[in-house]
Amino acid sequence: MNKLEKLEQEAFEDKVTIHDYYLGEESLKGIYIDGNIAINTSVNNTVEKACVLAEELGHHHTSVGNIIDMENVSNRKQERQARFWGYNKLIGLTGIVRAFQAGCQSRHEVADLLDVTEEYLQECIDCYRDKYGVYTEIDNYTIYFIPNLAVMEKI
Template sequence: MNIYEKLQDEACKDGIYVIDYPFKSKKIKGLYCDGTIAIKDNIDTTTEKACVLAEELGHHYTSVGNIIDMEYTGNRKQERQARLWGYNRSIGLFGLIRAYEHGCKDKYEIADYLDVTDEYLEECINCYRDKYGECKTIDNYTIYFIPNLMIFKKI
């Protein structure tokens, strides 16, 4: 079972419908509304679909009301919170550590190992940089976000 199927399964267990939808806009890849997630029907890979689904699940679990208008600060905050939920679900700090322990040497190998797109991983790193600053220490690991993603294990 791939990650997209696992996320679909998770959604189903929580009573969330996931449907393919032919969005006309090139900007919209996914949308959440009242217990239903619509995913753009012509996304090429299940990896990209999983990234979109993770964020939309984040909206289900963290957002309240109509947040489409990004002019409002509260809506932008909810959008960021939903994205952060998706990043934590799909990647997470421990996912970065697992990738390091697996021997991944660069962002492309990490993205491949975690089954996310390169762009999604980059957005996640930027989000973590905004949240944690230069680095974050967990257990015996320090994850640096600035200047580039680097992970070190304390011995």
Template sequence: MNYEELQIQNADLNMKEMDLSEVSGLKGLYYNGNIAIEKKLTQTQKTCVLAEELGHHYTTAGNILDQSDPGAMKQERKARLWAYNKLIGLSGIIQGYKALCRNRYDLAKYLDVTEEFLDEALACYRNKYGTSVELDGYLIVFEPSLAVLEKFV
């Protein structure tokens, strides 16, 4: 899923590209159905930032800017997980394997996400599922490095 597709799927929200870096240093901001995205980002970076801001729209409530607050931290993680699942998901990892992606760079390029976003997603999945998880006849291994293995039946 790319930046334009995310915008189309969520056309009911007010989304605008702006110069946020000089004002706040943020890459994106969500408030009450309005999303601002840093206009100087690459398209791939914008995709990742927009997905996270959409995650806030769909999963969080109230002001969570104070990340020293445990409740705000939990909501931040929930929004990021939403974004990871929207752009990557376990099925995306398997699809990348089927498309012959053999390293993180290839997988990030295939999924149209940044390597940083992919690494964060993999760390999140590792925390959620442990060192590996099975899905649809495949074993996704997160440690010691990412691998996808097709199970024999």
């Protein structure tokens, strides 16, 4: 079962209905409203669709009310929380470590291994850098976000 299928199964179990729907513009990839997720028909590959679905499920799990107005600070926080939920679901710090262990040398290789788009991976790294700063530690690994993504194993 690939990541998209796992997310679709999770949505089904949470009684969230997924719709393929043209959302009126190419830049709007998905939207969550009251137990329904609409994914833009312009999203036409499974990797990108999984990235969009992860964020929209993040809204299902973390958002309250209408948060469309991004001028509102509370709405921006909820948007960030939903994205963070999706990043943790599809990538996570353990995924970054797994890519290091697999010998990935480029952003493309990491994204391919983790089955996410390069854009989604970069957004995740940026979000983690904002949250953790220069580095964070997990198990026997230190993950550096500044100046560039790097993983070091503690000896």
